[in-house]
Amino acid sequence: MKALLFDPSAGASGDMIMGCLLDLGADENTVREAVESVGCNLEISRQERSHIMAARVDVISDRRYQSLDEAVSILKSSSLQGDALRKALQALDILAAAESKVHGAPKVEARFHEIGALDALADIAGSCAALQSLNVQRVLCRSISVGGGYVKSAHGLLPVPGPASLEILRSYEIPWRGGPVDAELLTPTGAALLAALVDEFLPEFPLILPEKTGYGAGRKELPLPNVLRGIVAKIPHWQQMAAGDAEHEQHGDRVVQLETNVDDVTGEVLGRLMELLMDAGALDVSVLPALMKKGRSGNVIRVIARHEEMDRLAKIMIRETGSLGVRVFLSLHRYLAEREAGTVNVEICNRTFPVAVKISRMKGELLNVKPEYEECKRIADETGLPLRVVMKKVEEDGWRAACL
Numbered sequence: 001m002k003a004l005l006f007d008p009s010a011g012a013s014g015d016m017i018m019g020c021l022l023d024l025g026a027d028e029n030t031v032r033e034a035v036e037s038v039g040c041n042l043e044i045s046r047q048e049r050s051h052i053m054a055a056r057v058d059v060i061s062d063r064r065y066q067s068l069d070e071a072v073s074i075l076k077s078s079s080l081q082g083d084a085l086r087k088a089l090q091a092l093d094i095l096a097a098a099e100s101k102v103h104g105a106p107k108v109e110a111r112f113h114e115i116g117a118l119d120a121l122a123d124i125a126g127s128c129a130a131l132q133s134l135n136v137q138r139v140l141c142r143s144i145s146v147g148g149g150y151v152k153s154a155h156g157l158l159p160v161p162g163p164a165s166l167e168i169l170r171s172y173e174i175p176w177r178g179g180p181v182d183a184e185l186l187t188p189t190g191a192a193l194l195a196a197l198v199d200e201f202l203p204e205f206p207l208i209l210p211e212k213t214g215y216g217a218g219r220k221e222l223p224l225p226n227v228l229r230g231i232v233a234k235i236p237h238w239q240q241m242a243a244g245d246a247e248h249e250q251h252g253d254r255v256v257q258l259e260t261n262v263d264d265v266t267g268e269v270l271g272r273l274m275e276l277l278m279d280a281g282a283l284d285v286s287v288l289p290a291l292m293k294k295g296r297s298g299n300v301i302r303v304i305a306r307h308e309e310m311d312r313l314a315k316i317m318i319r320e321t322g323s324l325g326v327r328v329f330l331s332l333h334r335y336l337a338e339r340e341a342g343t344v345n346v347e348i349c350n351r352t353f354p355v356a357v358k359i360s361r362m363k364g365e366l367l368n369v370k371p372e373y374e375e376c377k378r379i380a381d382e383t384g385l386p387l388r389v390v391m392k393k394v395e396e397d398g399w400r401a402a403c404l
Contacts, residue, residue: 001137001138001234001235002135002136002137002138002211002232002233002234002235003136003137003138003139003140003208003232003233003234003235004024004131004134004136004138004139004140004230004231004232004233005140005141005142005205005206005208005230005231005233006020006139006140006141006142006194006198006228006229006230007141007142007228007229007230007231008141008142008144008145008185008186008190008194008228009142009145009180009224009229010145010185010218010222010224010225010226010227010228011144011145011146011147011184011185011186011187011190011218011228012144012185012186012187012190012191012193012194012228013123013186013187013189013190013218013219013228014120014123014124014127014187014189014190014193015056015057015058015059015123015216015218015219016190016216016217016218016227016228017123017127017190017193017194017197017216017228018031018057018123018126018127018130018216019044019054019055019056019057019215019216019217019228020054020055020214020215020216020227020228020229020230021127021130021131021134021214021216021230022044022055022057022130022214022216023054023055023214023215023216023230024134024212024213024214024230024232025134025212025214025232026129026130026131026133026134027130027133028044030129030130030132030133031126031129031130031133032044032126033079033129034078034079034080034084034122034125034126034128034129035059035122035125035126037077037078037079037080037125038074038075038078038118038121038122038125039061039063039074039118039122040059040060040061040118040119040121040122041059041060041061042057042058042059042060042122042126043057043058043060044056044057045058047217049215049217049218049225049226049227050222050224050225050226051225052215052225052227053215054215054216054217054225054227055214055215055216055217056216056217057126057216059119059122059123059126060119061117061118061119061122063118064117064118065118065121068092068093068096068343069343069345069354071092071096071121072089072092072343074118074121075088075089075092075121075124075125076089078125079129080125080128080129082132083132083364084128084129084131084132085128086364087128087131087196087197088124088125088128088196089340089342090196090340091124091128091189091192091193091195091196091197092121092124092192093340093341093342094168094171094172094191094192094195094196095164095168095188095189095192097167097171097341098164098165098167098168098171098188098191098192099164099188101167101171102163102164102167106356120189123189123193124189124192124193127193127197128193128196128197131197134232136232138199138200138235139197139198139199139200140198140199140200140201140202140206141194141198141200141201141202142201142202142203142204142205143175143176143177143201143202143203144169144174144175144176144177144186144191144194145176145177145178145179145180145185145186146160146161146165146169146176146177146178146184146185146186147160147161147178147179147181147182147183147184147185147186148160148178148179148181148182148183149182149183149184151183151184160178160182160183160184160185161176161184161186161191162184162187162188164188164191165186165187165188165190165191168188168191168192168195169191171195172195174191174194174195174201175201175203180224181222181223181224183220183222185220206235207235208231208233208234208235209233209234209235210231210232210233211232211233211234212231212232213229213230213231213232214229214230214231214232215227215228215229215230216228216230254307255283255304255305255306255307256304256305256306256307256310256328256329256330257302257303257304257305257328257329258302258303258305258310258313258314258317258326258327258328258329259300259301259302259303259326259327259329260300260301260317260318260321260323260325260326260327261290261292261298261299261300261301261323262298262299262301262321262322262323263292263296263297263298263299264298264322265299265321265322269320269321270287270299270301272320273285273301273316273317273320273321274287276316276320277303277313277316277317280309280312280313280316281305281306281309281312281313282303282304282305282309282313283304283305283306284303284304285301285302285303285304286301286302287299287300287301287302288300288302301317301321303317307330310328314326314328337360337361337362337367337368338360338361338362339358339359339360340358340359340360340361341356341357341358341359342356342357342358342359342398342401342402343355343356343357344357344371344394344397344398344401345397346379346393346394346397348379348383348385348390348393349383349385351383353375353379355371355372355375355376355379355394355398356371356372356375357369357370357371357372357394357398358370358372359398359402366399366402366403369395369398369399369402370395371391371394371395371398373391376390376391376394
């Protein structure tokens with residue numbers, strides 16, 4: 001198996017990722033075509049960073065895009081195809097979701113800062129095209145050094161990592177560390193690309209047989225080399241066998257299941273318990289009716305959670321219900337579809353409504369498109385149509401858009 005390993009010991013940005021992939025041998029013509037197809041020009045040079053020669057890319061553009069829909073349209077009209085296009089749209093959506101969360105605005109109305117610049121969109125397009133041309137089977141990444149201190153922004157000084165970058169790190173459970181210098185080393189575009197492109201983040205270097213190394217130069221002058229290092233390598237057959245569950249785990253994770261039986265708890269208490277457990281980090285909570293000993297009716301409370309949340313959630317279950325114990329089923333494998341968020345423009349009653357949808361895939365195969373309930377409810381209220389009609393229309397248009 002051929003793999004790509006990113007080593008972001010000096011952080012990562014969109015231009016560093018694209019430069020690193022070009023230095024590793026990505027097809028320059030393909031990358032240049034991708035950048036130009038979104039309306040930018042690309043300059044590629046070789047520059048020295050602390051005695052390390054690295055590929056430096058500069059995207060030339062004086063334009064900005066004004067909305068998520070416009071950015072999606074630009075990418076869909078670009079030269080990107082197949083997995084490169086899917087990854088680029090995913091990275092863009094990750095950025096939009098982070099900005100939406102940070103600024104408290106709906107994703108379709110988010111006012112973008114870094115990502116509003118067309119050169120950032122070109123970084124996404126060029127990086128995704130570059131990765132596709134390398135033809136690797138797996139992308140790995142070590143934990144990310146994000147820097148420290150404060151960075152100037154349109155809103156004044158902000159702590160490092162910046163709010164949008166931190167939201168991406170949090171949402172995608174990407175391991176990171178502060179330092180090694182007081183500077184912003186990880187940009188939102190870099191974080192979103194790593195979230196979209198990387199299959200697995202590793203705490204240390206794996207057993208690999210390196211074939212080629214490449215370096216993408218950043219813009220900063222730092223006490224350490226401001227480069228993103230990449231390694232194209234073969235994973236030895238014994239390493240593949242030792243990690244025999246890797247493909248299995250790629251579409252899932254490990255969770256614990258907590259259970260307790262109760263027969264004297266009211267529906268109101270159970271409802272509050274479910275809210276408390278979800279707020280405390282539970283992945284899922286269900287209450288199942290059960291027939292208890294001596295023919296009494298009761299309930300089985302079942303909680304799915306990450307291992308690190310186990311103790312806290314068990315205490316909440318005992319405290320709120322008065323139960324004397326909680327059963328724990330350790331290390332359960334949970335299959336997970338690849339989830340992404342998207343936006344569908346739906347024509348209803350001669351009006352166009354942007355609607356957020358959740359898209360799920362498994363190994364690239366489209367499994368489901370689910371509309372956001374609140375947005376469908378709003379459209380039903382505005383148009384007078386039944387909610388089921390609106391949701392069906394959004395689902396149909398969502399499937400067509402997701403299959404493109």
